[in-house]
Amino acid sequence: MRYRRVPDETVRRMPLYLRGVRILSEKGQGSICSKSLADCLGISAWQIRKDFSYFGDFGKPGVGYDVAMLESRINKILNLGCGHNVVLVGAGNLGSAILSFNGFRQYGFNIIAAFDRDAKKIGKKKGPVVIEDVSRIARMEKKGVDLGIIAVPVSAAQEIADALTAIGVKGILNFAPVRISVPKKVKIVSIDIAVELARLPYYMVSSQSQGVVE
Amino acid sequence: MRYRRVPDETVRRMPLYLRGVRILSEKGQGSICSKSLADCLGISAWQIRKDFSYFGDFGKPGVGYDVAMLESRINKILNLGCGHNVVLVGAGNLGSAILSFNGFRQYGFNIIAAFDRDAKKIGKKKGPVVIEDVSRIARMEKKGVDLGIIAVPVSAAQEIADALTAIGVKGILNFAPVRISVPKKVKIVSIDIAVELARLPYYMVSSQSQGVVE
Numbered sequence: 146m147r148y149r150r151v152p153d154e155t156v157r158r159m160p161l162y163l164r165g166v167r168i169l170s171e172k173g174q175g176s177i178c179s180k181s182l183a184d185c186l187g188i189s190a191w192q193i194r195k196d197f198s199y200f201g202d203f204g205k206p207g208v209g210y211d212v213a214m215l216e217s218r219i220n221k222i223l224n225l226g227c228g229h230n231v232v233l234v235g236a237g238n239l240g241s242a243i244l245s246f247n248g249f250r251q252y253g254f255n256i257i258a259a260f261d262r263d264a265k266k267i268g269k270k271k272g273p274v275v276i277e278d279v280s281r282i283a284r285m286e287k288k289g290v291d292l293g294i295i296a297v298p299v300s301a302a303q304e305i306a307d308a309l310t311a312i313g314v315k316g317i318l319n320f321a322p323v324r325i326s327v328p329k330k331v332k333i334v335s336i337d338i339a340v341e342l343a344r345l346p347y348y349m350v351s352s353q354s355q356g357v358v359e
Numbered sequence: 360m361r362y363r364r365v366p367d368e369t370v371r372r373m374p375l376y377l378r379g380v381r382i383l384s385e386k387g388q389g390s391i392c393s394k395s396l397a398d399c400l401g402i403s404a405w406q407i408r409k410d411f412s413y414f415g416d417f418g419k420p421g422v423g424y425d426v427a428m429l430e431s432r433i434n435k436i437l438n439l440g441c442g443h444n445v446v447l448v449g450a451g452n453l454g455s456a457i458l459s460f461n462g463f464r465q466y467g468f469n470i471i472a473a474f475d476r477d478a479k480k481i482g483k484k485k486g487p488v489v490i491e492d493v494s495r496i497a498r499m500e501k502k503g504v505d506l507g508i509i510a511v512p513v514s515a516a517q518e519i520a521d522a523l524t525a526i527g528v529k530g531i532l533n534f535a536p537v538r539i540s541v542p543k544k545v546k547i548v549s550i551d552i553a554v555e556l557a558r559l560p561y562y563m564v565s566s567q568s569q570g571v572v573e
Binding site for chain 2: 154156157159160161163164168185186187222223224225229231237238239241242243245246248249251252254291292294315316317318322323324332334336337338339340341342343344345346347348349350
């Protein structure tokens, strides 16, 4: 048996499709076609069908996808069905914003602890948790933590990634603008907000959207 | 004359290369090869050379790139050289975190105003600016604002995007988990933090990294 490897870019888009399906579902649609999902998300219908094709048969072409089926299938593919415990490290401005953010629950994420090394922050309640000292990350080892969020300065990011790996997290969302090294079984997704902003000016100069003369 | 169109994914990586070049430059390296940049960023050397190739000749193969030249070239390609004025709309938790963030300046970004509709926030100083009422966005029209950051709830995002487009921004960094429509000349980069987290559990199940049987 041979499997086709799913590109990271496809995996990246799958949660967006889930977001779109839910928006259309809330509008009362029971069945949707790739075109309506495409319009909702600003991704081409062709791309959506191609991404879905990695995971087998999703529905009857021309008839559209059943919304409940689609939501359930994508949830299952993304392994979101059973919920995941998450810990956050770094309760500064960004970390606090993340703790106050209520958009994680719809994907089954449950932030069960948050850590910082600043004595002034420790013991304070932020969103659903009370901030603890970073030295206490190790106590989470048997708590079934699947994912970690790193919102600490660059200088501390690797050490925190090591601590998270030690308690058995299998994925890290990293906001520190630095490469962190983890064992291969741990997946890292990095968001560097400045880097994201830094690609916008490229498009301001129309001739810049082209490269060298061929 | 024919130009090669540069893929968005290449443009997405260029600011990362800039980040890497600066890290290596701070370490005192005067010349770097794609391999050392690759190690620094966790991107393959092949990918880096391919991305650079869209923009013409970058250096002598085998000898490596001159660091100062590389930084200057990428800065120019990304149109970051002269700096850009940015406004932020939505001074909630995330917006406040962004205003306090000092990582934008290294790319030449200058947040010159921030807006919110919450009377309790208006008039308060956050980071470099004093929060103003959203109705005052229009006064920025002649202020040379290139970019806008949207950190408002989903329900307000489109209206704010329209207001930003009206004052002439050419790019928007959107944190609201919704598709916003803008004229074609305005580029949007969206960051949906929950969606980024939601792709991590996929990789927890090893068999999930493969798709259907071929």
